[in-house]
Amino acid sequence: MxxxxxxxxxxxxxxxxxxxxxxxxxxxxxxxxxxxxxxxxxxxxxxxxxxxxxxxxxxxxxxxxxxxxxxxxxxxxxxxxxxxxxxxxxxxxxxxxxxxxxxxxxxGAGLNEPGGQGAWKPWFPVIDYDRCTNCLQCLSFCLFDVYGIDEEKRIEVRNNDNCKTNCPACSRVCPEVAIMFPKYSAGPINGEAVRQEDVARESMKIDISSLLGGDIYSSLRNRSEKAKSRFSKERSPDKALNERKRCLTQLQKSGLIPAEVLAELDLASLPSPEEIQRKAKELAAMRAEA
Amino acid sequence: MNDTPAAKILYCRCAFAQVVPATTKDEVLAGLCAAETPFESFADLCEMSARRDPRLAEAIAGEVPVRIAACYPRAVKWLFHQAGAPFPDDDRVEVLNMRDTPAAEVVASLLGSGKEPNPSEP
CATH class of the missing domain: 3.40.50 (Rossmann fold)
Structure with a gap:
C-alpha cells in the first residue's frame, strides 16, 4: 500500500x-x-x-x-x-x-491524517458478493490492476491503492450493481440498497464492447499491436502517448470516468503495451476455463 | 435484571469524506460520550478495511451482539468481508446507518431500549 x-x-x-x-x-x-x-x-x-x-x-x-x-x-x-x-x-x-x-x-508512530498533506484517502471498490456473478467485466474494464482473481478464480479487490480517487467507473459497468464505493455520494454505488429499477437502468448495464468497439483490453491490445509495428519503424514514444490520450479521450466522452479524474491521470503510469497484452491473454485464458 | 449481554458498540467517524452528515456524526458521538457505556471508534472504517486492520476482526469476534454506527449496511458488511472479517451468519451484528437515520434514533438503537444517555453523568 x-x-x-x-x-x-x-x-x-x-x-x-x-x-x-x-x-x-x-x-x-x-x-x-x-x-x-x-x-x-x-x-x-x-x-x-x-x-x-x-x-x-x-x-x-x-x-x-x-x-x-x-x-x-x-x-x-x-x-x-x-x-x-x-x-x-x-x-x-x-x-x-x-x-x-x-x-x-x-x-515514532505515523498518522494518516484526513486532509493532511500526502494523506491517502481510502477510495476503492467494495464487492457485494451476494450480487456478484463473477462475470469479470470489472477486471476487463479497469486499466489499473485494481482487480485480481483469487485462488478459487473469484474476482477480488487486490490493489486498493491503484484505484483513482473519485472514479467509480467500474461500478457503472457492473451489470449486477455489485460494486460499491462507500464514499460516493449517490446510491446504489454508495452501498444503498439496490432496487429493481437500479438493475434495469441502462447506465448500469453498459456493455463494455460499446465503449471502444470491443473489449477494452482487446481494443487496447489492437492499438498497441498496431502501434508496435509502427514503433519498430519509428520508435516514437510521443506516438505511444498519443495512442493513450486518444483512448482516454474516448473514455472521457463515454462519461464513465469523471473529467477531473482523467485530468489527473499520469499517462506514464498507465499499463505498458506489454502489460496490456499480458492481461488480455490472462483474461482470455480465465474465460476459457470458466 | 436483564441477562442479555451488553452489546459491543462501534462508531465510524468517516473522517476522510463528508458523506455522513456532520451533525449526525457529532450528535451520535455526543450520545455515546454521555452514556456510561464503553465503545470503540474508528476514524474511518474504509481506511481500516483497506489496511486489513486486525481490529475489525477483533471488534466483531465473540458471541456478544455488536452494533455498528456507520454507513449503509450493505457497504459496511462487505467492507468487513474485504478486510478478512466477515460478519457471522446470524443477526448478531447490526449496522445503523448514520447517512439516512436521525442521530437520536441511532443513539437509542446503539444503547438499547431504555438506556438513554444519562444527563446527570459528569
Missing part, C-alpha cells in the same frame, strides 16, 4: 482505578482525535474486566486516564515498546490532544 500506517489506538480509560472525565472533555477529545485519524477506545467501569486492551503488532497504543493508582493493565501483544501511558488529570481537551501528539511522536 502507498501508506501502511495503521491508526494509532488511543484508550480513554475511565474504568476501575481511574476517575471519570467530564462529558464535554470526553466529547472534545474523542471527536478531535477521530478527526485527526486516531482510533479511540473508551473503557468504563462497565467494561468486562476480562477484556483488557491488547496491543497488536504495528499498532501503537496511547492510554489516557486520571489514574488513582497504578495505570491499567494492557496486554502486550506487540512486544512492549508501543504503549505510552499518560495521566491527564488537570488537563482540558486541547491539552489532552496535544499530549497524545507528543506521545505519538515519542512512539
Amino acid at each position: 502507498k501508506n501502511e500506517i495503521h491508526p494509532v489506538q488511543v484508550v480513554l480509560y475511565e474504568g476501575l482505578g481511574a476517575e471519570p472525565w467530564e462529558r464535554e472533555c470526553r466529547i472534545g477529545v474523542a471527536g478531535t482525535l477521530l478527526d485527526q485519524g486516531y482510533s479511540v477506545l473508551r473503557i468504563t467501569a462497565r467494561t468486562d474486566s476480562a477484556a483488557a486492551p491488547r496491543t497488536a503488532e504495528g499498532i501503537p497504543f496511547v492510554v489516557l486516564g486520571r489514574f488513582e493508582g497504578a495505570p491499567p493493565e494492557i496486554i502486550d501483544g506487540a512486544g512492549g515498546r508501543s504503549v505510552a501511558t499518560r495521566d491527564v488529570a488537570g488537563l482540558d481537551a486541547p491539552g489532552i490532544v496535544a499530549l497524545v501528539a507528543e506521545a505519538r511522536a515519542e512512539l
Whole structure:
C-alpha cells in the first residue's frame, strides 16, 4: 500500500482505578482525535474486566486516564515498546490532544491524517458478493490492476491503492450493481440498497464492447499491436502517448470516468503495451476455463 | 435484571469524506460520550478495511451482539468481508446507518431500549 500506517489506538480509560472525565472533555477529545485519524477506545467501569486492551503488532497504543493508582493493565501483544501511558488529570481537551501528539511522536508512530498533506484517502471498490456473478467485466474494464482473481478464480479487490480517487467507473459497468464505493455520494454505488429499477437502468448495464468497439483490453491490445509495428519503424514514444490520450479521450466522452479524474491521470503510469497484452491473454485464458 | 449481554458498540467517524452528515456524526458521538457505556471508534472504517486492520476482526469476534454506527449496511458488511472479517451468519451484528437515520434514533438503537444517555453523568 502507498501508506501502511495503521491508526494509532488511543484508550480513554475511565474504568476501575481511574476517575471519570467530564462529558464535554470526553466529547472534545474523542471527536478531535477521530478527526485527526486516531482510533479511540473508551473503557468504563462497565467494561468486562476480562477484556483488557491488547496491543497488536504495528499498532501503537496511547492510554489516557486520571489514574488513582497504578495505570491499567494492557496486554502486550506487540512486544512492549508501543504503549505510552499518560495521566491527564488537570488537563482540558486541547491539552489532552496535544499530549497524545507528543506521545505519538515519542512512539515514532505515523498518522494518516484526513486532509493532511500526502494523506491517502481510502477510495476503492467494495464487492457485494451476494450480487456478484463473477462475470469479470470489472477486471476487463479497469486499466489499473485494481482487480485480481483469487485462488478459487473469484474476482477480488487486490490493489486498493491503484484505484483513482473519485472514479467509480467500474461500478457503472457492473451489470449486477455489485460494486460499491462507500464514499460516493449517490446510491446504489454508495452501498444503498439496490432496487429493481437500479438493475434495469441502462447506465448500469453498459456493455463494455460499446465503449471502444470491443473489449477494452482487446481494443487496447489492437492499438498497441498496431502501434508496435509502427514503433519498430519509428520508435516514437510521443506516438505511444498519443495512442493513450486518444483512448482516454474516448473514455472521457463515454462519461464513465469523471473529467477531473482523467485530468489527473499520469499517462506514464498507465499499463505498458506489454502489460496490456499480458492481461488480455490472462483474461482470455480465465474465460476459457470458466 | 436483564441477562442479555451488553452489546459491543462501534462508531465510524468517516473522517476522510463528508458523506455522513456532520451533525449526525457529532450528535451520535455526543450520545455515546454521555452514556456510561464503553465503545470503540474508528476514524474511518474504509481506511481500516483497506489496511486489513486486525481490529475489525477483533471488534466483531465473540458471541456478544455488536452494533455498528456507520454507513449503509450493505457497504459496511462487505467492507468487513474485504478486510478478512466477515460478519457471522446470524443477526448478531447490526449496522445503523448514520447517512439516512436521525442521530437520536441511532443513539437509542446503539444503547438499547431504555438506556438513554444519562444527563446527570459528569
